[in-house]
Amino acid sequence: MTDWSRAVSTRPPADLAAPLETVTGNRGLQIEEGLIFEQGSPGRCGVDFADPPPFEARLGGLERQGAIGLPGLSEPQVVRHFTRLSQKNYAIDTGLYPLGSCTMKHNPRLNEKLARLPGFADVHPLQPVSTVPGALALIDTLAHWLKTLTGMPAVALSPGAGAHGELCGIMTIRAALEARGERRSRVLVPESAHGTNPATAAACGYTIDPVPGNPRGRVDLEVLQRKLGSDVAALMLTNPNTCGLFENEILDIAAAVHAAGAFFYCDGANFNAIVGRVRPADLGIDCMHLNLHKTFSTPHGGGGPGSGPVALAASLAPYAPLPWVVHGEDRLELAEHKVGPTEQAIGRLKGFHGQMGMFVRALAYMMSHGADGLRQVAEDAVLSANYLRARLDGDLSLSFAGPCMHEVLFDDRFLKDTGVTTLDFAKALVDEGYHPMTMYFPLVVHGALLIEPTETESKASLDQFTAVLKALVAAARSGDGARFHAAPRLTPRRRLDETAAARQPILRWRPESAHLQAVE
Amino acid sequence: MRYLPLTDPDRQEMLAAIGVDSIDALFADVPHQARLDGLLDLPRTMGELEVERAISAMASRNLAAGSVPLFIGGGAYRHHIPATVDHLIQRGEFLTSYTPYQPEISQGTLQYLFEFQTQVALLTGMEVANASLYDGATACAEAVMMANRLTRRGQAILSGGLHPHYREACETYARFVGFEVAAQAPAPSGGEDLAGLIGRDTSCVVVQNPDFFGEIRDYSEFAPICHEAGALLVVVVTEILSLGAIRPPGEMGADIVAAEGQSIGNALNFGGPHLGLFASRDKFVRQMPGRLVGETVDADGRRGWVLTLSTREQHIRRERATSNICTNSGLCALAFTIHLALLGETGLVRLARLNHAAAVRLAERLERIPGVQLLNQAFFNEFALRLPRPVAPVVEALAEKGVLAGIPISRLYPDRPALADVLLVAATEMVTEEDIDRLDRELREVLS
Numbered sequence: 001m002t003d004w005s006r007a008v009s010t011r012p013p014a015d016l017a018a019p020l021e022t023v024t025g026n027r028g029l030q031i032e033e034g035l036i037f038e039q040g041s042p043g044r045c046g047v048d049f050a051d052p053p054p055f056e057a058r059l060g061g062l063e064r065q066g067a068i069g070l071p072g073l074s075e076p077q078v079v080r081h082f083t084r085l086s087q088k089n090y091a092i093d094t095g096l097y098p099l100g101s102c103t104m105k106h107n108p109r110l111n112e113k114l115a116r117l118p119g120f121a122d123v124h125p126l127q128p129v130s131t132v133p134g135a136l137a138l139i140d141t142l143a144h145w146l147k148t149l150t151g152m153p154a155v156a157l158s159p160g161a162g163a164h165g166e167l168c169g170i171m172t173i174r175a176a177l178e179a180r181g182e183r184r185s186r187v188l189v190p191e192s193a194h195g196t197n198p199a200t201a202a203a204c205g206y207t208i209d210p211v212p213g214n215p216r217g218r219v220d221l222e223v224l225q226r227k228l229g230s231d232v233a234a235l236m237l238t239n240p241n242t243c244g245l246f247e248n249e250i251l252d253i254a255a256a257v258h259a260a261g262a263f264f265y266c267d268g269a270n271f272n273a274i275v276g277r278v279r280p281a282d283l284g285i286d287c288m289h290l291n292l293h294k295t296f297s298t299p300h301g302g303g304g305p306g307s308g309p310v311a312l313a314a315s316l317a318p319y320a321p322l323p324w325v326v327h328g329e330d331r332l333e334l335a336e337h338k339v340g341p342t343e344q345a346i347g348r349l350k351g352f353h354g355q356m357g358m359f360v361r362a363l364a365y366m367m368s369h370g371a372d373g374l375r376q377v378a379e380d381a382v383l384s385a386n387y388l389r390a391r392l393d394g395d396l397s398l399s400f401a402g403p404c405m406h407e408v409l410f411d412d413r414f415l416k417d418t419g420v421t422t423l424d425f426a427k428a429l430v431d432e433g434y435h436p437m438t439m440y441f442p443l444v445v446h447g448a449l450l451i452e453p454t455e456t457e458s459k460a461s462l463d464q465f466t467a468v469l470k471a472l473v474a475a476a477r478s479g480d481g482a483r484f485h486a487a488p489r490l491t492p493r494r495r496l497d498e499t500a501a502a503r504q505p506i507l508r509w510r511p512e513s514a515h516l517q518a519v520e
Numbered sequence: 521m522r523y524l525p526l527t528d529p530d531r532q533e534m535l536a537a538i539g540v541d542s543i544d545a546l547f548a549d550v551p552h553q554a555r556l557d558g559l560l561d562l563p564r565t566m567g568e569l570e571v572e573r574a575i576s577a578m579a580s581r582n583l584a585a586g587s588v589p590l591f592i593g594g595g596a597y598r599h600h601i602p603a604t605v606d607h608l609i610q611r612g613e614f615l616t617s618y619t620p621y622q623p624e625i626s627q628g629t630l631q632y633l634f635e636f637q638t639q640v641a642l643l644t645g646m647e648v649a650n651a652s653l654y655d656g657a658t659a660c661a662e663a664v665m666m667a668n669r670l671t672r673r674g675q676a677i678l679s680g681g682l683h684p685h686y687r688e689a690c691e692t693y694a695r696f697v698g699f700e701v702a703a704q705a706p707a708p709s710g711g712e713d714l715a716g717l718i719g720r721d722t723s724c725v726v727v728q729n730p731d732f733f734g735e736i737r738d739y740s741e742f743a744p745i746c747h748e749a750g751a752l753l754v755v756v757v758t759e760i761l762s763l764g765a766i767r768p769p770g771e772m773g774a775d776i777v778a779a780e781g782q783s784i785g786n787a788l789n790f791g792g793p794h795l796g797l798f799a800s801r802d803k804f805v806r807q808m809p810g811r812l813v814g815e816t817v818d819a820d821g822r823r824g825w826v827l828t829l830s831t832r833e834q835h836i837r838r839e840r841a842t843s844n845i846c847t848n849s850g851l852c853a854l855a856f857t858i859h860l861a862l863l864g865e866t867g868l869v870r871l872a873r874l875n876h877a878a879a880v881r882l883a884e885r886l887e888r889i890p891g892v893q894l895l896n897q898a899f900f901n902e903f904a905l906r907l908p909r910p911v912a913p914v915v916e917a918l919a920e921k922g923v924l925a926g927i928p929i930s931r932l933y934p935d936r937p938a939l940a941d942v943l944l945v946a947a948t949e950m951v952t953e954e955d956i957d958r959l960d961r962e963l964r965e966v967l968s
Contacts, residue, residue, distance in 0.1 A: 025822075036635055036861050046862035047602055049870050049949070052877030059876065060736050060898025062766045064869075069642045072864035075604055082632070082858055086613040089628035093612030099621075106523055107616050110568050116606070116787075119579025124592045125791030126927050127583065128919045134581030135790050141578075148560050160654030160792070161847035163834070171696045199834035199844035204696045208839040246549035277547060282554040293847065301609075301851030302629035303619040303651070303811065305793030321692065337934055347692035351595060351657035351685040351780070352791025364575055370565035373521040375556075379543045380526050386546050387534040403538075403546045430625055435618075441835075458525035459534065491624040494819040498623075501816035501828040505805065507648050508638040 030492050033084040037509045040071020046078050069511075088492045089302070090435045096457055096465055100407045100438035100450025101194065101242055103272045103294035108368065111297070111361035120360050125352035129334050135356065136332035139325045142363045146290060146309055149374070151281030154317035156310040157325075158354040162269060165289025165308025166200040166236075171346050172312060172319040173234050173263045173287060174204060179319075179344065184233035184262070190219050192243055192442040197236045197267060206233060213444050217243040217400035217409070221252055228260035238267040239283070240274070240405035242442040244385065244450065254284025263287060263316070271295045272454070273382055273406035276375030286313040292355075296362035307358035318344040323353050380455035381406040384462060388453055391466040395473045399445045406454070412447025420476045422447035424484035427495065428475075431488045432468050521565050583924075585788060589955035590924045591882070593902045593946025594732070594932075595656065595683050595758040596791060597783045599871075600949060605785050605858045609851055619811075619847070623826045624818075629850065630825035633813040636857045643763045643860075644777040645770020646799035650810040652853040653796030653845060656780025657689040660726065660756050662798065662809045662843055663778040664690055667724035667752045668699050669807050669842070675721045676754075680704035680712055681731025683758050684932040690726070699723075706933060708733040708895045708904045708942055715742065718749045724776070728756040729769065733895065733944065734902035736766055743773025752776060759783055760797065762900040764872025776800045785859030786852050795852040806832060809843030871949060875901035878947040878956075885960045886945070891967065895942070902946040904929075908967065911943045917966045923959055 025032045057063065073081070090097070097104035115121060119134055129136070139157060146155045156172070159165040170187070177184055187201035190211045198208045209227055214220040219237065228235075235257045239247045247253065257264045266280055266288040272295045280288050292298045292307040300306070312320055322345050324335040334353070335342045369377060382405050389398065389408040397413035412422045426436035426449070438450040453462060475483060488494060526534075531543075540546060547555065566574075585598050592598075609615065613628060620626030620633075633651045640649035653659045664676040676694070678687050678701055687703050694701040700721075704712055714725050725746050730736045739753065746753045755769035757779035769777045781795035782788075800808055806829065814828035834841040863871060879901040887894040891908030907914060911928035918925040926945040933939050947956075 033631070035631070035638075037638065040864060043866060045864050045867040045870075046604075047867040047871070049867065049874060051870065052874050055877050055880050057876060058880055058883070058896075058898055059766055059900070060738075062736050062738055062898065064763070064765060064767050068764075068865055068868070070639065070860065070863070070865040070868060072866055073861055075602075075862060078858060078861050079604055079608065081861070082608045082854075083611070085628035085631050086608075086611040087628065088626075088631070089613040089617045090622070090625040091613045092616040097618065099618055102618055104616075104618055108523060110571060112610060112615075114572065114575045114579075117576060117579040118584035118586055119576075119582040121787040121789055122584045122586045122598070123582050123790045124585050124590065124598065124788050124924070125596055126592055126594050126931065127585070127924055128916055130916065131583035131919055131924070132790070134578040137581065138575070138578045145562060148562055160658065160849075161845075163844045163846045164654060164658070167696075167844060171692070174696055195834035195836070195838045195841070196844050196846050198839035199837070199841040202839035202841075203844050205698045246547075248549040248551065251551050251554070274550070276560060277556055278550055278554055279556065279560075282556075283551075299615045299851070300618050300847075302614055302617045302626075302854065303633075303850030304847040305654070305849045305852055306847040307793075322688075336931070339934075347695070348657070348685055348688035349692055350689060350792070351655050351683070351794065355792040356790035357787075357793050360575065364571050367563065367566050367571045367574060368523070368568070369521060371559040371562040373524070373565040374562075375559060376521060376524060380524055380531075382546050383526070383531060383534055383538075383543060386538045390538045403540075403548065405546075405549075426622075427624070430622065435625065436622055455524055455526070459530040461525075488624050492627050493624050493822060493824040496623045496818045496824045496826045497816045498826050498828065501814040501826050502831075505812070505828055506815040507634075507805070507812055507828075508641050509634070 029087065031084050033081060035509050036073060036081060037071050039077060040073050042072055044072035044074055046073055046075040095433060095435065096453065096461055097435045098437045098451045098453055099435065100452040101269055103452060103454060105297055105454040106456035107297055107299040108365060111364040114364050115357045115360040120356060133331060136325050136334060138363060139359060140332055142359050145366045146311060149275060150288060150311040151279030152311035153314050154312040154320060156312060156320040158321050158350050159308040159310060160350055160355060161304060161306030162289055162291040162308045163196040163200060164349065165310045166196055167203065168310045168321055168349055169265050169287040169289055170200055170204045172316045173265065175319040175346050176316055177233055184231050186232045188224065188227055188232060188235045190237060192241055192444045193236060193238055194242065194267060194269060201236060217245045218247050218249065219253060221249050224253060225256050228256055228262065230261060232260055232262045234263040234265045236265045236267060238270060240270045243400055243409045244404040244407035245400060246405055250283050269294060270406065273378055275378045276371060277378045280311065287316055292358050292362040297365045298358045298361040305355060305358060307355035319346050321346050321349045377455050384453040384455060384457060387462055388451060388466060392469060395470050407450055407452035409445065410449045411445040414473060415476060418476045419481040420484040422449055424487065425472065425476065427487040428472055428484045431490045585924065588922045588924055589958050591926045591945045591947060591959060592924050594927045594944055595780055596788050597759055597946060597948055598788055598950050599783055601785060601787065601859060602862050604862060605855050608858050609855050614854055615851065620827060623824065627824060630813050632854055632857050634815065634825050636853045637813060639857060639860050640797050640799055643760065643768065644799045645768030646777055647802045648805050649797065649799035650808055650812050652849040653798050653810050654849060655792065655794040655796045656758055656778065657686045659778035659796035659798045660686040661689045661693040663754045663776040664724060664726065665697060666776060666807050666809060667754060670804060671723040671750060671752060673721050673723035675700040675702060676723055677714060677717050677725045678703040679714060679727040680706045681733065682726055682728045682756060683732045686756060706936065706939060710735060715745045718746065718751055722749065722751040724752040724754045726754040726756060728758065730759065730762055730900050733904040734899040735896050736898040736900060739772040754778060759900065761872055761875060764868040765876055765900060781856050785855030793849055793852055795849045795856055807842055810845050810848055874949040878949060878951045879903065882945065882947040882956050885956055889964055889967065901948055902944065905943045905945060907941050907943055910940045914966050918962055921962050923962050925959060925963065
């Protein structure tokens with residue numbers, strides 16, 4: 001047996017300890033990679049097709065003239081390029097991803113496998129409905145799970161992501177108000193809300209009326225009551241809210257909203273905290289979108305695709321967007337037009353029938369957990385966040401008292417007089433091999449750090465994370481500001497100049513010569 | 521439960537560290553009457569094998585498009601996807617990352633989105649493209665709203681050649697966002713006078729090319745008419761592969777291109793997720809919806825990429841954002857980028873030619889069937905046929921014989937009896953000579 005410990009020293013001699021300038025700019029496994037446009041050669045191709053037999057084109061004389069400008073690469077070049085790019089990304093597969101309100105949990109690969117079954121992935125949306133009973137059954141089963149978990153009688157499945165679900169929800173609310181002959185003008189949105197809430201309500205023509213929080217991090221019920229009136233269409237509330245707190249006066253809030261004749265919209269981004277333990281319908285909520293790419297673990301994919309089904313109370317169900325899957329006499333049917341029971345539907349929000357690939361993944365996730373496992377999900381998520389809260393209390397500064405739900409909010413008081421900002425602190429975490437928490441959101445506390453560990457971290461992982469945070473806090477307080485200001489130093493790129501990027505936007509590659517022309 | 525790492529002893533230790541007796545104490549803020557004590561009436565946890573059985577059973581009840589001759593298009597097209605594409609997009613570093621808010625550890629996502637934006641701009645002949653939207657229909661609605669902002673006008677004219685789902689999405693947005701839509705009647709044989717409809721409040725005219733019935737038109741003389749009247753020209757493309765063969769909207773004077781990118785790299789998926797493409801002119805970039813990736817340098821002066829012009833977006837701008845969109849179709853954009861990188865110029869042009877060749881061969885065969893009339897002058901990989909009788913039962917009969925023959929227009933336009941005998945037929949590179957023989961033979965039989 002070879003004794004490698006004699007042959008290999010991990011500690012370099014002192015004169016080699018300085019950072020190594022490499023010939024390539026590469027640093028071991030971190031490899032510099034240019035754009036595909038800089039690597040291509042005309043005529044090279046990564047796909048082999050035979051030319052078609054001779055034929056007479058029928059393009060009406062509108063053939064494309066001249067080159068498109070796409071680079072030619074072989075298959076091995078393409079594989080290497082995208083593999084190298086992938087290695088420049090942080091991911092839940094590689095580590096804890098504590099982004100508050102984003103619910104970055106483990107993405108089971110079973111769900112990927114099932115979504116790729118030809119019976120789902122290779123089915124055309126406009127095949128005769130008689131050839132897709134399994135697709136309708138899957139949608140109907142998913143709807144049953146979502147309705148049971150929310151306690152709501154209906155669910156609209158077509159929205160493409162959370163913000164699209166919000167749009168769907170606010171549109172159904174407006175349709176219901178119009179059906180009552182009412183034109184209301186204001187939507188109340190707590191100051192701690194996600195940016196999509198005010199953006200959505202404003203897109204639907206409403207004036208946004210912000211509702212301040214109380215010192216306990218919840219909606220100020222008295223202010224809310226004063227703001228409610230006959231011109232208020234809805235309250236858009238996130239619960240648990242983005243401070244990681246359950247709105248404990250939610251039943252009174254719902255009662256007040258309903259007494260004013262308004263609808264109670266809930267942003268369901270944080271449903272992971274209560275799934276299986278609390279049904280939104282029991283809280284008086286009329287309408288709530290669910291992010292399948294958060295609570296139900298469909299992968300976020302670097303920014304989508306998502307899926308944003310909307311659970312609806314009976315008062316809003318008739319306005320759900322098309323299409324609907326409906327129970328026919330002996331089979332499921334797809335209602336694609338406004339006829340009969342769908343007469344009041346708001347219409348279509350999207351092409352075809354929704355994010356089927358995401359539906360399959362989410363259903364596989366829910367069936368894997370079952371009613372018991374989903375309840376455990378909420379409990380473990382809340383337990384993990386409270387564990388971090390308890391372990392970090394005194395090191396980081398907690399914004400609010402009391403137990404939190406699935407995420408815990410700190411502010412930057414612990415960095416006072418250190419010269420280190422929330423951003424610096426987060427970037428130092430990057431050097432330690434972690435994705436930062438959500439920073440500077442919610443806006444209701446100064447220099448927010450919002451941590452959501454999710455239920456798919458082990459205790460050892462949580463312990464290591466707390467140890468790292470404590471060490472960084474100690475470093476910041478001991479005056480080691482330089483470490484933070486220079487961070488991150490061990491990443492494929494250091495801090496990037498976002499101001500320059502916005503001032504003179506370069507949004508695409510151009511050949512060098514064209515570039516000069518564009519600048520002129 | 522296999523996805524949950526905490527053990528019961530872990531949970532006890534953690535509760536002790538928190539200083540509470542039970543998990544219920546952590547849910548103390550939930551009002552009593554809203555707490556569920558027991559489990560909901562849903563099945564209990566299942567092993568991987570059981571879930572796979574249950575869901576595979578549902579999949580097996582569907583007729584997979586690849587198992588039969590397929591001639592259905594209508595905004596979703598079955599193309600060959602190289603094995604490399606699906607392999608690469610399933611790398612965990614792509615699949616399980618979030619929106620690239622931390623650029624130093626998201627350069628992979630940011631760089632491919634920059635490459636994607638460049639590819640989309642080149643393909644459409646436009647100057648700038650965003651990092652994707654949900655799908656073609658929502659991209660179309662966003663295009664109209666962007667035109668409304670740019671022109672400060674409130675009426676969009678929609679060609680009758682626009683995909684009916686796109687029109688319906690625009691109509692829904694119009695009702696609630698507050699603008700007008702003048703949608704023209706579907707006209708498979710053309711003959712629309714769009715120019716005559718443009719008025720002082722018209723923000724844009726939305727045309728589709730090739731249109732919903734497959735017809736290719738030249739809009740280069742129409743664009744200046746729009747511009748002279750102060751309106752923008754929005755061109756919708758539902759079969760993005762067509763741009764490997766025909767003149768792109770940018771060369772015809774389009775101001776905004778809204779397209780469906782599913783054809784490149786993405787499966788049919790029963791209609792979703794698909795990939796919204798959105799391209800425009802540099803001068804309009806600050807009114808564009810959705811994420812944009814831009815080039816910059818890092819602290820050491822090395823080239824890198826960031827999300828940029830975020831002051832348009834909801835997380836900064838809140839109620840004054842250009843759009844409420846947040847999550848888009850990142851991974852579908854990656855599939856598109858990889859597939860198009862593999863194809864390159866040569867492969868894309870050849871693939872487009874193969875599609876056109878297949879459609880031409882199919883049209884030549886089907887228009888010889890007695891009573892069948894081809895309605896197109898020019899087409900790419902899809903065309904409309906008038907049959908001597910209502911189409912829907914014909915398509916059903918063919919499906920029973922194991923041929924997915926196309927789309928009865930009546931499915932999308934049930935209120936237009938004049939279109940009940942129109943069939944929309946597509947042929948991609950996936951269609952074989954045997955498939956064409958089969959459709960020819962079976963259609964003759966059903967019609968006879």
